[in-house]
Amino acid sequence: MKFILMMTGKMADWDEYMKWSKEDLQRNVTFMRAFSRELKDSGVFVATEGLAAPGEAKIVRAGKDGEPITDGVFPESKEFLAGYWIIDVESPEQAYKIAARASTAPGPGGKPGGMPIEVRQVLSGHADLGL
């Protein structure tokens, strides 16, 4: 069964993240690379992507004639997706375990960041939807 593990954060978290020290940054990058490698080596990796800065995000709706209407001003409380992993595992418990490992990614000062990871099952059989 497939799960998506999502890292989310508010604009303030992002601004903070951009100000990390060199060591903190290096530790975090090293952890993330090792984590992705672990997922691949254990045969559960499906995909991972990091997203561009939330400051560049736009919410788009269709106008009367279907033209795009963009909205780029968001409340401080808005949560943004920062990046995700998709994994293929045997059970929800295994997915939670992997998410917890992701949550230990080192934050400022090298301490485990305790970053919240949203875990959602990815539905299978999308072919049934005619896609």
Added chain:
Amino acid sequence: MADQVDLSIEQLLREFAPQVLSPVVRRFRDFAAAEDAVQEALIAATEQWPRDGVPANPRGWLIQVASRRMTDHIRSEVARRRREEVAAEEAERLAPPVEKAAESGEDDTLVLLFMCCHPALSRASAIALTLRAVGGLTTGEIANAFLVPEATMAQRISRAKVSIKESGIPFQLPMAEDRAQPLRAVLHVLYLIFNEGYASSAGPQLRRADLSDEAIRLTRIVYERQRDDTEVAGLLALMLLTDARSAARTGPSGELIPLAQQNRALWDRQQIAEGIALLSTALPKGAVGPYQLQAAIAAVHDEAASAEDTDWRQILALYELLKRMTDNPMIVLNHAIAAAMVYGPRKGLELLGPLDSDARLTERHRLQAVRAHLLEMAGDHEAAITHYRIAASRATSMPERDYLRMQAARLTELRSSDQ
């Protein structure tokens, strides 16, 4: 050992791909179907050759298999239109015999390239089609290289083929005097393929580096057929002189290493020598174009024993020429860097000014990154930190973002240790 055999078969097949496709297109006059048939023949070869050995006439074998597939294809088409009373044998009769096509040995690789890079196609389609029809890569390999699902790439390729069919582009080489324009389009597509591989080779997906190799291989094929065109030589030289540094461009965990900090011992001297030789032959022939100039700039960097020894005056002069030739904001950006290295960072910052309002500069973070770098050179660390962060927020690749954040963090630490 088995791997080695497979590898050489793969190389052989890729070399044959365009040489097999052209006679099949010529014979059956249906690019889309011929392309499918050749792909099937190539796949059949990868299955059979390692097991049964490479046939005595590999090209003939491939043409034969592809033609058989084409005949099957036409038969089934004909069967569908049985009421038109066209016998299946008609297809065989209409087309000249296989042996003749195979033996003519005509090399239509350039015609194929002109077709695949036709202006009627979007650049993304042209790239995909070139890699498949001329490069002999499978749809799966191309999809891998561009990190998109195979079905997406398959669709992109089949739409490209439909566009070719609909535009009625004839399968023939333009007269020599009409070749300049289509040849420019081909070079541009090859340049984009190279950049796609090169710019992303820092990512975790190292497979993409293959795109640079493939671009170099294809450009060599064009060069062998158009040796008198100095821009073809210029592009090949540019690719070789740039690719020569690839081993030094990334650190152990995939992080970007800028030119000035690269370990030059890791640069590929043989590739540099080849690039410089190509350029030295091309430049005196006159008609110096943008690719030759960019290659010349790459050569100046490659020839410097250390970053400090770089002849920035010469680089600046070359960028002045380039600026006059092309109206490209990336050139303006690089020109500003060269000017800063010669006349100091303030001069460079001044030259960046007009780019703020240049909507054509799609990769805006590069402008901010260069500005940050020049501000740092000028000793304005506060402003440099700000601009490194802006650049990082807008970066379009993870290694680039990490690199820019690292620069901001480095200056921040420097500032706090000064206090």
